[in-house]
Amino acid sequence: MTSNGSQAALSDDRLQELAKRHLMMHFTRHSTFRNEDVPIITRGEGCYLYDSKGKRYFDGLAGLFCTQIGYSFGAELGEAAATQMAELPFYTNWSYAHPRSIELAAKVAELAPGDLNRAFFVSGGSEANEAIIKLVRQYHQLQGHHHRYKMIARRIAYHGTTLGALSLTGIYPLKTPFEPLMAGVRHVSNTNRYRRPHGESEQEFTQFLLDELRGVIEQEGPDSVAAVFMEPVQNSGGTFTPPEGYYQGVRAICDEYGVLLVADEVICGFGRLGEWFGSTRYDIRPDIVTFAKGVGSAHVPLGGVLMTDDVAGPFLEGTTVLNHGITYGGHPVSAAVALKNLEVMEREDVLGNVRRNEGYFQELLEKLGEKPIVGDVRGAGYFRSLELVKDKDTKETFDDEESDHLLRGFLSGRLWDAGLICRADDRGDPVIQLSPPLIATREELDFIHDVLDTVLDEAWDEMQRPHSHGSGKVVTGGRQVVDTN
Numbered sequence: 001m002t003s004n005g006s007q008a009a010l011s012d013d014r015l016q017e018l019a020k021r022h023l024m025m026h027f028t029r030h031s032t033f034r035n036e037d038v039p040i041i042t043r044g045e046g047c048y049l050y051d052s053k054g055k056r057y058f059d060g061l062a063g064l065f066c067t068q069i070g071y072s073f074g075a076e077l078g079e080a081a082a083t084q085m086a087e088l089p090f091y092t093n094w095s096y097a098h099p100r101s102i103e104l105a106a107k108v109a110e111l112a113p114g115d116l117n118r119a120f121f122v123s124g125g126s127e128a129n130e131a132i133i134k135l136v137r138q139y140h141q142l143q144g145h146h147h148r149y150k151m152i153a154r155r156i157a158y159h160g161t162t163l164g165a166l167s168l169t170g171i172y173p174l175k176t177p178f179e180p181l182m183a184g185v186r187h188v189s190n191t192n193r194y195r196r197p198h199g200e201s202e203q204e205f206t207q208f209l210l211d212e213l214r215g216v217i218e219q220e221g222p223d224s225v226a227a228v229f230m231e232p233v234q235n236s237g238g239t240f241t242p243p244e245g246y247y248q249g250v251r252a253i254c255d256e257y258g259v260l261l262v263a264d265e266v267i268c269g270f271g272r273l274g275e276w277f278g279s280t281r282y283d284i285r286p287d288i289v290t291f292a293k294g295v296g297s298a299h300v301p302l303g304g305v306l307m308t309d310d311v312a313g314p315f316l317e318g319t320t321v322l323n324h325g326i327t328y329g330g331h332p333v334s335a336a337v338a339l340k341n342l343e344v345m346e347r348e349d350v351l352g353n354v355r356r357n358e359g360y361f362q363e364l365l366e367k368l369g370e371k372p373i374v375g376d377v378r379g380a381g382y383f384r385s386l387e388l389v390k391d392k393d394t395k396e397t398f399d400d401e402e403s404d405h406l407l408r409g410f411l412s413g414r415l416w417d418a419g420l421i422c423r424a425d426d427r428g429d430p431v432i433q434l435s436p437p438l439i440a441t442r443e444e445l446d447f448i449h450d451v452l453d454t455v456l457d458e459a460w461d462e463m464q465r466p467h468s469h470g471s472g473k474v475v476t477g478g479r480q481v482v483d484t485n
């Protein structure tokens, strides 16, 4: 029997056979599995995962930046789910409320900064951003601003994969197979400090970014711009933190032009940066926040939109309704599990753990930053990246072929063999992304360091071998100012 008692456990061979025959995995090169086994994760404990062969891995990515409390509170959260299942397994938030969605809305509002007081629940991050696109457009319509529909997001940012959210996403290879996407989306520079022009000061960098944002709003026509979307710390490209004064400047520009500021907190929310919301850490003061992942530590599918009283106001008058809904929004079982997750996070002082250890984590990674292959070390809280370069002095990066060899041909396999799950990513320049469960101890952070210490040296040696040489691309100086998608 399996541990849930429902059917006989399948052997690893049988699972492999069935996975290869029937399962279409997300963003996965299936051709690899002609010669290799599918990685099958069967159980978790603390910050560790076990595969179908019994091997243990440290989960340095917290699932997909989402299992804040790791893998040992499933039974406790499961009890909350079982109680809710027995009491009310489902009811809808379409015209009705139920206790758990009410309690969760109030709890999320209590944890959020400022007057972000009203929550609209969905099933995940893409759906949350999708909901915002509609909410923002309808909000402006209700104000009589019928032409405000355009959105501004940042290059290489990931905001999800449904067609609206994908339009906001700034990673072109993800978008091109599905074009044309939603009209009226522009992308501006992200806050990649490492690639800013040589000699540029922090203030000049902030000013450049703000001037660019203002320029795009002016170019599009200020009366046509509805919202600006930003993650407090941008994940894709490798944990880009904001330069000094950036969010205060963005807020001022949004106020000046009547544009709504949206913080996509799908990753940063619920403790990843040591605060309940990244907006608190950077004093962003957004009009709207999206959240998902960490709110339930990914034990259930759940996401949401949190809006200020001012944004909610027009939807609460007369015959007006927010014209959006999905069946599972505010699902009572998801809400019950999220409430229990937040209770566990408070009881275990998970945010305190991040705050106490973030400096230590940074120091460990800075030691790795001395290696020739590590060009930059960046991030905040339990959300960090190492950028890998071909030449540290010139910041020369690897070309596409080299990057593919380094990340997919070498690092992914070596890290997996060494028992560390993290992300080797080249949606921007090549980076290793780290986002451990928020319960990770210093000893566990040491483990991350120790594995990378060895594997990055091996990676450097590997890239010195003649077969992996390519032309390289230097991207230190130039900067694209505005794209035109």
Ligand SMILES: Cc1ncc(COP(=O)(O)O)c(C=O)c1O
Residues within 6 Å of the ligand: 064, 123, 124, 125, 126, 127, 129, 158, 159, 160, 161, 231, 235, 264, 265, 266, 267, 292, 293, 303
């Ligand atoms: C910042 C951000 N926004 C939105 C999403 C989309 O969330 P989901 O995969 O739950 O649809 C993600 C997913 O990783 C994300 O990182």
